[in-house]
Amino acid sequence: MKRDIILAGVGGQGILSIATVIGFVVVDQGLYLKQAEVHGMSQRGGDVQSNLRISSDPIYSDLIPAGQADLIISVEPMESLRYIPFLSRTGWLITSTAPYVNITDYPENDVLMNEIRKVKNHIAIPADTIAKEIGSPRSSNIVMLGAASAYLDLPFEKLEEGIQKIFGKKGEKIVESNLKALHAGRDFAKSYIA
Amino acid sequence: MENQKVLLLGDEAIAQGAIDAGASGFYAYPGTPSTEIMEYVQHSKEADEGNIHRQWSANEKTAVESALGMSYAGKRTVACMKHVGVNVAADPFVNSGVTGANGGLIVVAADDPSMHSSQNEQDSRFFANFSLIPCLEPSNQQEAYDMMFYGMDFSEKFKTPLxxxxxxxxxxxxxxxxxxxxxxxxSLKLPEDGRQFVLLPSISRKRYKLLLEAQTKFVEESENSPFNVYTDGADKSLGVIACGIGYNYYMENFPSGSPNPVLKIGQYPAPRKLIERMAKECKTILVIEEGMPLLEENLRGFMNAPLEIKGRLDGTLPRDGELNPNLIRIGLGLSDNTGNDVPEVVKLRPPAMCTGCSHIDTYKALIETVKDVYGDGHVFSDIGCYTLGAYPPYEIINSCVDMGASVTMAKGAADAGLFPSIAVIGDSTFTHSGMTGLLDAVIENTNMILFILDNSTTAMTGGQKSHAYGKIKDICIGLGVNPEHVREVVPLPKNHSEFVNIIKEELEYNGLSVIIPTRECIQTIGKKK
Structure with missing residues (x-):
């Protein structure tokens, strides 16, 4: 088993909470993990990514080799495209459609969506809207995780367990809304590719 | 905790490794990518229980000196910094090779190839090399952890820092x-030789000879080190020497084993016998080093080696920047696996100051009083979040060189006749290396304005406690700045005209002024909530 995942977004959007849930499951399953993060300057509103490598065999490189990523999970549409050179020909691009505009030359939405549609295996999710609809606007990250869940090769109920474990400290309400977000994301992805 | 497997960042593995190897103190100044070592120790229950020293230092020099003092007293200690911090700490670091250590002493330098968060990509192994101090270079988190045990033992056995x-x-x-x-x-144990640390010339000459003699032993240790491993391979047309994480990037391309002989290096001075073996058995050697081509240059020599050496110097690998598995593939003549190009619609997204950041208000006042009136080229800046003022829409700063350089560059420019000569520096950077420069300006009452942007934290690295907190005005007056020209202001949009007036008044004063805009970083306020 091997999954190379690029998590993408803008500094401050909190892509690492997605990584934390996946990391919990990976350790629980006794798999190997390497997770390279971006700290420092870029966290101030710049582009950030995390390389998440999961394998049943020991992993050498902390970085995913170019053209080998199985998944790009992005919480921002333009950022999802920044890592295209890393995506394998059979890989999936799973992105939120909610733009984060903090630059003056941010592309038009149509142009962006056209590029995303050019990727054969893609899922574009209005994660922010879904999170709002289920009454949990801050859980759009977990909506993204839910949408990607079918491609992780990890048991879904373990992801649920991870959310309970990680958000448990913050109270039952937060756990519930994140579980809801996880399911909503999964359901959306199912209908998207159906 | 024994035998337990935990998920750790490389930085955290170093911190936990040192705690478990019996360290009594950590000394550090925040700097990406080294910051998380000290932060981990500060949050560690074990460090608290063991009363391990874990306060930040004023700068990297004071950190290494304090660590040297703890080593003098017989205890194990670690000093941590980013690569450019080693420049600041170079004086005590280089001399610690000559004094040697007593308690185990390890200096951790975190380099930043590709300059993700730095002004250069210097390779700290050069410091170890010319200081004749042994060097460890882990290839993964487990080695980083294990090496703290190995390094402490090595340091105490050979009485040397690492x-x-x-x-x-x-x-x-x-x-x-x-x-x-x-x-x-x-436990406390003072050096057996009471003059070991007294580097008077007569003693230094003796100690330096001891350091030179120790090199033979250091090389032998490297040749027998568990971190320097020679793995034979059938295809001897090429031998590969892979240092630190360069080994991972090579092996990533050969998951079922390397076809060529591979020498993995994790400890220096370089293991001479192992390299000689490769040179004897292979026609060509490829040297894979993250950072600068230190070993490659040594192997080539000035007159070129008798066998072909490939690496960063002949274009097999790029001369600069961080390595990755694909760059190694290309260097080996294998297929480039890169996927499709980044679509043109993807724009650059540089980091920016946060909405509501106090620096924005300072820059708006500076733009109105300085940039718009006198044109570009008058604001010397320093290292911190405010360096982002170089980007649009502000484009207000004209320099960023090293910690503290804003103050002294403004002084030099004022000495040359530039008016107005303006410097901006953050609170933490000011106490790191700005105070001494300010004293230079005080002595001559240099006609310049220094802005000390007090956001009450070391913001860029994530909000560490600043030594300057609550002290800046007193420090300036204590250094001898005329109190009438030490001005304070709260940088908020509603205070814009007050701020502008203060700057105008100080521009009219022919001498040294310090303006201290003080408002807490909005990120640290957010964290407290």
């Missing part, structure tokens, strides 16, 4: 680490 060199990728990548059983800290 440098551990890591790079951004290892520092900020998480992986499983199996812990060892924890060792007790040392």
């Amino acid at each position: 440098l551990m060199r890591i790079t951004t990728r290892l520092a900020h990548s998480r992986s499983g680490v199996v812990l060892k059983s924890k060792r007790p800290q040392n």
